[in-house]
């Protein structure tokens with residue numbers, strides 16, 4: 001652990017998946033692709049391994065981690081008093097970008113949940129993440145593989161060398177399909193509450209549950225990971241209604257030479273967002289501009305991320 005040189009991303013061959021799984025079982029830290037963003041994974045049931053993840057990220061120890069599992073049935077060992085809504089949502093959306101907050105079982109160390117009595121769980125949809133989870137046979141705590149408050153990596157190329165040099169192994173699973181983090185849904189009170197908007201929308205959740213889901217304020221005490229400064233490039237980011245051709249940044253329409261277009265479809269836009277910000281961040285410009293997307297519900301997750309990134 002803690003090598004001097006950056007770990008080179010490895011192709012996700014069966015042999016490398018087995019190496020990653022063995023490393024995780026032995027208490028190591030591995031960077032894995034998921035369908036949302038790359039994760040910094042460790043055995044969720046091993047407090048020392050989890051503490052190492054916090055140290056690598058520079059993340060406050062009271063910011064809880066998401067526990068990734070290979071299949072929904074593994075909820076049983078991790079959570080108590082699981083409501084039927086959890087099984088319904090798992091059946092419909094897993095594997096996929098939905099994280100459920102449930103009452104924690106005693107087995108889960110408080111290090112993993114940042115001291116909370118609840119636990120976050122999801123089954124990721126990326127085949128490499130699933131292969132490692134099946135091979136390792138343990139639940140994996142995995143925050144996004146960025147330093148605290150920085151942009152989440154959505155490709156192996158976008159990983160921060162400061163992070164990769166401190167891990168045991170990196171698996172390259174190509175660019176992430178979703179591109180922003182999972183929707184976080186709290187099922188521990190009477191009403192389901194979205195603590196972090198994501199690819200899976202409130203209307204999709206309401207349609208499956210048959211009840212309205214509430215939208216959290218985004219600053220919940222019970223979800224400290226949703227603090228205001230987050231997803232930040234090093235370069236200041238400013239949201240504007242329109243960009244002049246000499247303003248470097250992200251536009252919805254035709255880009256100039258210093259701009260990147262991510263199109264006008266929200267899913268396509270969110271897939272490319274972090275990678276485009278990372279690219280612009282490395283160009284040495286003094287400000288990155290981003291054209292305000294429509295203020296409609298389909299753009300809520302994008303708005304959440306760009307508002308935090310520009311704060």
Ligand code: TXA
Pocket residue numbers: 034036037038039040063064065066097099101113116118119120124142143144145180181182183184195196222223224225226
């Ligand atoms: O898509 C994702 O969710 C990615 C990939 C790697 O799976 N992971 C991710 O993890 O985004 P992280 O640690 O960057 O964000 C976890 C979010 C934070 O907003 C945190 O506050 C919330 O989940 N969370 C985790 N456990 C919680 C809990 N017990 N109660 C409330 N919120 C929780």
Ligand code: MG
Pocket residue numbers: 143144152181
């Ligand atoms: Mg994160």
